[in-house]
Amino acid sequence: MTESLIWVNEDGINPEHKMFRDYPDAPRVYIFDVSYLQQWRISHHRLQFIYESLLEIPHISIYKGETVAVLDSLLQEYNVREVITTATPNHIITGWQDEILKQADLVTYPQIYPVQDSSSPRRFARYWRQSDRFWLTP
């Protein structure tokens, strides 16, 4: 029985991502959110690039609809209560993640940065002075 569902978002389309190895049996899904595409007038080129990228993920199922509603149906269909995904600061995606959390557990793989800052110094020159050595160290 599968216990988790991998939900790929547009900021994390990497077939070699660790989450696919950690959850090898989990179904993998992507949802093209029609309201988002329409509201932000996303171009054909962006959508095609995402689509082409998704096709490198074996056994991916791609849906069209409203993200949260589709995920809700899939949670029921697969009878799972855990959603696996990747972190992004994108407020639209984090908004969906917050909604999903009402229905299921959410495991979010963090983005990796050489510095884990808690607050930004508001000017890049200052940021770079504070953190260049971390960025420039392998």
Added chain:
Amino acid sequence: MQQLKTDFTSREDMAAYIQQEFPFLESPGGLSPYLGGRKAGLARLEEFKIEQYGKERNFLNGEVSRLSPYISRGCLELEEVRQWALQHPLSKSVESFVSELAWRGFFHLVYQEEGTGILADLEPPKVSLGKHQITLPEDIARGETGLPSMDTLIGMLRETGYLHNHARMYLASYVVHFRKVSWRSGADWMYALLIDGDFASNHLSWQWVASTFSNKPYIFNRENLERYGGAVLPGDPRQGDPFDASYEALAERLFGGEYRPEPRRSSGNYQ
């Protein structure tokens, strides 16, 4: 909820299917040269000549990685690109490239902190922006401004879904400061068309150009455009050329003395 096809015979076949399923999408016809996927991203990384980057990155025909679609969509992780860069002997060029990757980290940090706050002015503007038009003029959207240089950049953006960093800066400055359009309208428009569209890097860069996330407005003149873009862009008519002036004269015309540039300005570098 509808499940979409995953078997296609070609990119053209996929494009036609997308058109049928998402008829509302803005489409210039034709395919973008940017093929999606991690494999294509890795191939591009392989071709990128990082040692030329430092000297050439500001030129529209200079060596830049063109990895942003792959990084923004997550096909390549920022961290793996950084590690790849640091495998090269550390030079000014490698350092310059890594510092550009850090711009992305910096913008994401601000976005993480501000959330949707980045969609509005983060700071008071340093020049008046209050009367700016809030809808993007049609001639800009269509790439029919009558200025061959700007129309070429808009055409590249629409036809490929990518623009060089300096080109994005020129276009944003043209829209906000020369055409007096609100940065938010310009940012939303560019976000929609870019394959690498990313609220942090895009909207905060527009704010940087506008001066609501920087200490001064970003403007360019004819000399700068010719120097960095001359090999790629067609010339503009000399009569009524909006860019043909010194920075001092341009600032006076555009901002009426609210902002006075220092006598010698650097190139198109962020500061």
